[in-house]
Amino acid sequence: MTGTAEQLASVLTELLGTELPVRLRTWDGSQAGPPGAPMLVLRNRRALRHLIWRPDELGLARAYVSGDLEIDPGTDLYELLTAVVRLVERTDTVTLRPGARELLGPQGRRLLRTATTLGAIGPRPPLPPEEARRLKGSRHSLGRDRTAISHHYDVGNDFYRLVLGPSLVYSCAYWTPESSTLEQAQEAKLDLICRKLGLRPGMRLLDVGCGWGSLLLHAARHYGVTGVGITLSEEQARGARERIAEAGLAEQLTTRLQDYREVVDGPFDAISSVGMAEHVGTEQYRRYAGLLYGLLAPGGRLLNHQIARRPSAPGERYRTSPFITAYVFPDGDLSPVGETVSLLEQAGFEVRDVESLREHYALTLRAWVSNLESDWDRATALTSTGRARVWRLYMAASALAFEENRIGVNQVLAVRTTADGGSGLPGTRAAWLTAAGGQQPAQGPGPGSALDSELSSEPA
Structure with a gap:
């Protein structure tokens, strides 16, 4: 038989x-x-x-x-x-x-x-509890966005610490010749962002989608800034506040459970948005860009770090992965980097630099998968076996998507120029990457390090 x-x-x-x-x-x-x-x-x-x-x-x-x-x-x-x-x-x-x-x-x-x-005809099996249920309210309303963010990020800070490592940075690392570990590569990425923003002591930084506060902590420790971080995740906000308090930086840094549409206490000297804009939604992106422009002081810089999809062919309709929508990022949207640049320009920004980190994200995701698999029993105990399976599947599949150029990730540096058109940026890319007035990190890459030497060799 x-x-x-x-x-x-x-x-x-x-x-x-x-x-x-x-x-x-x-x-x-x-x-x-x-x-x-x-x-x-x-x-x-x-x-x-x-x-x-x-x-x-x-x-x-x-x-x-x-x-x-x-x-x-x-x-x-x-x-x-x-x-x-x-x-x-x-x-x-x-x-x-x-x-x-x-x-x-x-x-x-x-x-x-x-x-x-085969005995396969029968009622539909119950949906796994890890699958997001139908979201209520209009798409990208404040309440619906909070629910969507909670589905992905409020699964336990200890689980994320296991997957991401001690840095608790949930965006792609920056792998340089000096970055042999995930922690070193994440430190290099945080420092790269601070230098692109031109952070200096006394400046005021807004971190939109601040996660567990890692960028704020780095900017305060090494560049002497004061900072405000906002997130819609209760777990992230709690974790960030704990880390800030433990670092003794509560006088410099504040974390709020707040939507970007609710921030009214500008201006800020610099704004970072790292891995958050994918949650904004195509229909809200022009508003997002306009609000950040309005919160930024003239001469201030925005660093927008965002995953991008490939452009659709003429007549082709873009379709979000049903797995990603149901299990990973409900209501998430990806746009081609060209559309992102255009919308930032329409909001009034001058886009000064676009850097692709596609291969860096593939390496980062493989490192996260390795972290998860090497401590699988603890990961399932911290959340659920189903949730751990979701993360393993989505991170591994995403690594391949970055490697095969089906998706990318880009850091877009934009400026709100002064009334007379001044950008405040030195004339070359290498110069403004090394012109930040921060304090030297005690360890890891920073201004004047080997990382700077590598970047300064790139074409301006």
């Missing part, structure tokens, strides 16, 4: 019109698929029901997060995800979502017969 894996592989190959790029092992122990290919393990019939009810990446994610679908311990996660991405790229997803008419055809009838034989 043919095993369940052989039956399943046969019908999937027919439906997809191509050989499966993965090997399958099913609950009866049978295997099918190319020898040596990365292996998926279907632990029960419910795994198939997830796919029948939602035969796309979201169905796969639901099966994996719920534990009904496993990745074989001997399989390389990145190799498996690469194979799945290639399959999706080759396959028209419409063929995987047959309507009533298609189900009456020979292919549809065979699919139903196989599903019935």
Whole structure:
């Protein structure tokens, strides 16, 4: 008798019109698929029901997060995800979502017969509790944004500390020849931002989406600024306040549970927004840029660090990943970097510099995945097995997306010029990167370090 894996592989190959790029092992122990290919393990019939009810990446994610679908311990996660991405790229997803008419055809009838034989026909499995439920209110209203942010960031500071490491920086690091560890690379990134902003003692910094306060702490310690950080995450705000108090910097730094649309105490000498603008939404971005412009003093600089997608082809409609929307960043939006630059300019900014850190983010994500996998039992104890699976899947898939140039990340430096058009910037990129008036960090990269030497060798 043919095993369940052989039956399943046969019908999937027919439906997809191509050989499966993965090997399958099913609950009866049978295997099918190319020898040596990365292996998926279907632990029960419910795994198939997830796919029948939602035969796309979201169905796969639901099966994996719920534990009904496993990745074989001997399989390389990145190799498996690469194979799945290639399959999706080759396959028209419409063929995987047959309507009533298609189900009456020979292919549809065979699919139903196989599903019935395998015991996969049944009610839709319950959604994993880690999946975001339908958000209430209009898209990117203040209340809905708070809910969306809470879904992703309020999962426990100890869990994030395990994944991100002691730096608690949730954006891409800056890997230089001197940065052999994640912590060193994150320190280099924080210092790069401070130097791009031209921070000096006595300046007032606004950090929009301040996370756990890492940039504020670095700017206060090494550049003598006073700072205000805002976030919509209660866990982040609590963690940032604790870290600021422990550092003895409560007189210099303030953290607020506040939306960027609620900040009214400008002007600030510099504004940073690192990994936050992806949550703003396309329909709100012009307003976001305008509000930051209004909060910045003339001659002040904005550093906007933001993930970008590739531009859509003419006539093509951009579609956010259903897995990312459901499990990772509800209501998140990605735009091409050109659109971001244009909107900042429309708000009144002069854009002075754009730097891509795409490869840096791939390295960072792989480091985070390694942190998670190396302390897996503790990670699941701190949150849930399903949540840890979500983070493992999304971070590994994102690493590949950055490596393959399907998404990128850019630091955009913009200036609110003075009334006479002055930018306050030296004439060359190398000069303004080394012109910051900060204090030398006790350890790690800083003005005058080897990192500066590397940057100063770049074309202006």
